[in-house]
Amino acid sequence: xxxxxxxxxxxxxxxxxxxxxxxxxxxxxxxxxxxxxxxxxxxxxxxxxxxxxxxxxxxxxxxxxxxxxxxxxxxxxxxxxxxxxxxxxxxxxxxxxxxxxxxxxxxxxxxxxxxxxxxxxxxxxxxxxxxxxxxxxxxxxxxxxxxxxxxxxxxxxxxxxxxxxxxxxxxxxxxxxxxxxxxxxxxxxxxxxxxxxxxxxxxxxxxxxxxxxxxxxxxxxxxxxxxxxxxxxxxxxxxxxxxxxxxxxxxxxxxxxxxxxxxxxxxxxxxxxxxxxxxxxxxxxxxxxxxxxxxxxxxxxxxxxxxxxxxxxxxxxxxxxxxxxxxxxxxxxxxxxxxxxxxxxxxxxxxxxxxxxxxxxxxxxx
Amino acid sequence: xxxxxxxxxxxxxxxxxxxxxxxxxxxxxxxxxxxxxxxxxxxxxxxxxxxxxxxxxxxxxxxxxxxxxxxxxxxxxxxxxxxxxxxxxxxxxxxxxxxxxxxxxxxxxxxxxxxxxxxxxxxxxxxxxxxxxxxxxxxxxxxxxxxxxxxxxxxxxxxxxxxxxxxxxxxxxxxxxxxxxxxxxxxxxxxxxxxxxxxxxxxxxxxxxxxxxxxxxxxxxxxxxxxxxxxxxxxxxxxxxxxxxxxxxxxxxxxxxxxxxxxxxxxxxxxxxxxxxxxxxxxxxxxxxxxxxxxxxxxxxxxxxxxxxxxxxxxxxxxxxxxxxxxxxxxxxxxxxxxxxxxxxxxxxxxxxxxxxxxxxxxxxxxxxxxxxxxxxxxxxxxxxxxxxxxxxxxxxxxxxxxxxxxxxxxxxxxxxxxxxxxx
Numbered sequence: 194x195x196x197x198x199x200x201x202x203x204x205x206x207x208x209x210x211x212x213x214x215x216x217x218x219x220x221x222x223x224x225x226x227x228x229x230x231x232x233x234x235x236x237x238x239x240x241x242x243x244x245x246x247x248x249x250x251x252x253x254x255x256x257x258x259x260x261x262x263x264x265x266x267x268x269x270x271x272x273x274x275x276x277x278x279x280x281x282x283x284x285x286x287x288x289x290x291x292x293x294x295x296x297x298x299x300x301x302x303x304x305x306x307x308x309x310x311x312x313x314x315x316x317x318x319x320x321x322x323x324x325x326x327x328x329x330x331x332x333x334x335x336x337x338x339x340x341x342x343x344x345x346x347x348x349x350x351x352x353x354x355x356x357x358x359x360x361x362x363x364x365x366x367x368x369x370x371x372x373x374x375x376x377x378x379x380x381x382x383x384x385x386x387x388x389x390x391x392x393x394x395x396x397x398x399x400x401x402x403x404x405x406x407x408x409x410x411x412x413x414x415x416x417x418x419x420x421x422x423x424x425x426x427x428x429x430x431x432x433x434x435x436x437x438x439x440x441x442x443x444x445x446x447x448x449x450x451x452x453x454x455x456x457x458x459x460x461x462x463x464x465x466x467x468x469x470x471x472x473x474x475x476x477x478x479x480x481x482x483x484x485x486x487x488x489x490x491x492x493x494x495x496x497x498x499x500x501x502x503x504x505x506x507x508x509x510x511x512x513x514x515x516x517x518x519x520x521x522x523x524x525x526x527x528x529x530x531x532x533x534x535x536x537x538x539x540x541x542x543x544x545x546x547x548x549x550x551x552x553x554x555x556x557x558x559x
Numbered sequence: 560x561x562x563x564x565x566x567x568x569x570x571x572x573x574x575x576x577x578x579x580x581x582x583x584x585x586x587x588x589x590x591x592x593x594x595x596x597x598x599x600x601x602x603x604x605x606x607x608x609x610x611x612x613x614x615x616x617x618x619x620x621x622x623x624x625x626x627x628x629x630x631x632x633x634x635x636x637x638x639x640x641x642x643x644x645x646x647x648x649x650x651x652x653x654x655x656x657x658x659x660x661x662x663x664x665x666x667x668x669x670x671x672x673x674x675x676x677x678x679x680x681x682x683x684x685x686x687x688x689x690x691x692x693x694x695x696x697x698x699x700x701x702x703x704x705x706x707x708x709x710x711x712x713x714x715x716x717x718x719x720x721x722x723x724x725x726x727x728x729x730x731x732x733x734x735x736x737x738x739x740x741x742x743x744x745x746x747x748x749x750x751x752x753x754x755x756x757x758x759x760x761x762x763x764x765x766x767x768x769x770x771x772x773x774x775x776x777x778x779x780x781x782x783x784x785x786x787x788x789x790x791x792x793x794x795x796x797x798x799x800x801x802x803x804x805x806x807x808x809x810x811x812x813x814x815x816x817x818x819x820x821x822x823x824x825x826x827x828x829x830x831x832x833x834x835x836x837x838x839x840x841x842x843x844x845x846x847x848x849x850x851x852x853x854x855x856x857x858x859x860x861x862x863x864x865x866x867x868x869x870x871x872x873x874x875x876x877x878x879x880x881x882x883x884x885x886x887x888x889x890x891x892x893x894x895x896x897x898x899x900x901x902x903x904x905x906x907x908x909x910x911x912x913x914x915x916x917x918x919x920x921x922x923x924x925x926x927x928x929x930x931x932x933x934x935x936x937x938x939x940x941x942x943x944x945x946x947x948x949x950x951x952x953x954x955x956x957x958x959x960x961x962x963x964x965x966x967x968x969x970x971x972x973x974x975x976x977x978x979x980x981x982x983x
Contacts, residue, residue: 272885273886279887303888
């Protein structure tokens with residue numbers, strides 16, 4: 194990542210580093226600029242530094258090095274309660290000794306708002322998350338999904354310009370989670386709030402965000418809109434982490450502009466787009482999405498390279514068929530086809546030829 | 560699904576016996592096993608705790624000694640009107656001599672003397688001195704006795720003596736309880752003790768007051784420590800925890816004695832203050848053998864009982880609550896007062912009730928560092944058990960103490976709610 198100096202940036206991390214013990218860096222050289230109104234997701238495996246980044250932004254952790262800017266102002270020395278950032282926590286953190294309305298009223302009280310104004314805002318915030326009738330309840334009397342809504346309303350009730358969410362849907366079941374994903378993005382866009390959302394669930398990241406920052410090993414591996422992230426991963430980690438991915442290992446044989454020829458380890462050759470390779474002889478991991486693999490020859494270019502494949506397993510998943518194949522020494526090669534009327538059901542043991550468009554196949558770092 | 564649901568009768572098991580019955584049979588073995596496991600402890604508690612306590616409580620009302628030692632006299636006294644101001648007639652004296660001859664034979668008259676001495680000073684020596692001479696009388700031949708008995712000890716010639724015997728003749732008495740609240744049983748009913756004998760109510764009050772002060776100082780001292788323990792990293796807090804628990808592993812007597820060394824007029828604190836010139840040599844602080852000494856030593860000794868429940872409650876308060884409050888714009892103080900403190904109240908409640916109940920019955924520490932002004936009601940109970948041997952009064956005091964604790968517990972439950980108390 195190159196350092197991006199963006200004057201319009203609302204939230205900006207400049208060369209931020211964080212270490213807890215003085216020996217290891219949890220966050221290594223983080224640079225990130227977010228425009229106002231963006232919904233940005235920090236996605237990564239646990240321990241990748243994404244939550245630490247969020248906590249630094251909220252003010253609960255201090256950056257060991259570097260500068261964090263909010264609306265152009267450095268905030269490293271501003272205590273959390275003066276940053277005016279709304280936050281939704283993983284376990285909701287609703288105060289158990291207060292009713293729902295008191296919970297929502299709390300940020301307004303500390304801002305010394307009048308009683309009638311507070312009540313109006315609380316009611317508006319509750320209505321916003323369709324919990325208008327629940328003001329008198331205690332958090333313990335609400336279901337997980339309802340608590341989640343209240344936590345969201347509480348983070349929004351004092352109209353912050355920036356809202357941080359730390360894996361807010363982690364404790365919900367699948368159906369509720371999908372519903373809340375939609376709800377959160379709708380609210381964020383309606384209210385025009387800048388949102389930083391932390392999750393380790395890639396589906397969540399892809400469906401909700403304007404941009405996703407994929408974290409690993411204390412660095413942002415790629416920062417891109419969801420479609421770009423999925424279709425054009427910039428390195429093997431991102432390719433592996435986002436969605437399902439097939440990897441074939443080999444050596445670059447020749448490069449010609451934005452096309453290259455890769456010699457796989459078993460001797461066969463394939464076409465690919467060079468992403469992280471620059472010269473012949475380099476080792477590479479070739480990445481291809483399962484749904485871009487084709488075994489119907491009519492749909493491929495005449496000169497496309499093909500590979501021999503042996504079907505190992507057929508998995509019926511309803512809307513799609515999933516085949517596990519042995520390709521160029523990789524027994525875990527996955528191919529997906531849509532369950533269309535003319536879809537072919539391959540049988541285990543069947544030997545076929547597979548191929549793909551060169552642009553779908555990316556030669557990444559080894 | 561068989562016919563069981565259609566039947567209106569009881570559920571039946573597969574073999575036709577009622578389901579409840581066969582469930583009970585299958586659980587019986589388990590229950591028996593559980594009972595066998597707790598039996599040793601149950602028996603131990605029964606015989607070493609419940610039975611002695613019950614018998615002590617019974618002693619607070621038990622008063623059969625008068626009836627047993629002077630059965631004929633008590634009967635004869637029924638016809639005497641103690642409010643008349645006149646001496647009983649010859650029949651009473653005759654019965655009294657007959658009783659005394661038997662009592663002196665069995666050497667029980669001195670015990671009766673001590674018992675009545677609790678009510679009227681001088682009775683003990685009266686019985687002891689009269690015993691030898693009256694034992695020599697022959698009830699059949701030597702009568703009439705009225706004058707002879709008064710001759711032996713002129714105490715028998717006073718209506719008050721007989722009134723005391725009659726007043727305390729019932730086998731069950733409320734006399735000890737009246738004594739325990741600075742009153743006494745008189746022929747005219749319950750009356751206040753003379754001023755100079757009224758100490759027990761004051762002592763109860765002092766015990767309650769000092770226990771409250773000790774509980775309050777424990778809360779003040781324990782809260783910050785518990786907070787530290789709950790928020791510091793595990794490694795550091797474990798070390799701190801050892802410091803908290805260290806006093807637990809030291810004998811109570813040693814700790815109390817250490818305070819004696821610290822607080823006395825020639826002790827560490829006074830010497831240091833004098834050496835620093837903060838206190839004049841002839842005006843050394845009196846910080847032991849009074850209430851102050853008891854409060855200091857007991858606060859120290861009971862502190863862990865406050866810290867541990869507080870700590871275990873505070874440990875369960877997630878950091879995200881305070882973080883959430885701060886993210887909403889609350890200052891550190893507001894966050895503490897509005898968010899953290901209310902959630903730590905159950906810990907304070909648990910610690911307070913523990914410390915208060917322990918304090919109210921404390922005995923060793925006030926005994927050693929309390930002097931005369933800093934002693935508790937428990938010290939008075941111990942005195943009556945081991946020195947004055949007035950076990951009835953001791954039992955009555957103990958019963959009242961128990962009742963007060965239960966009452967406070969009930970009040971506490973009404974105000975704070977026992978459900979809000981968490982020990983971990």
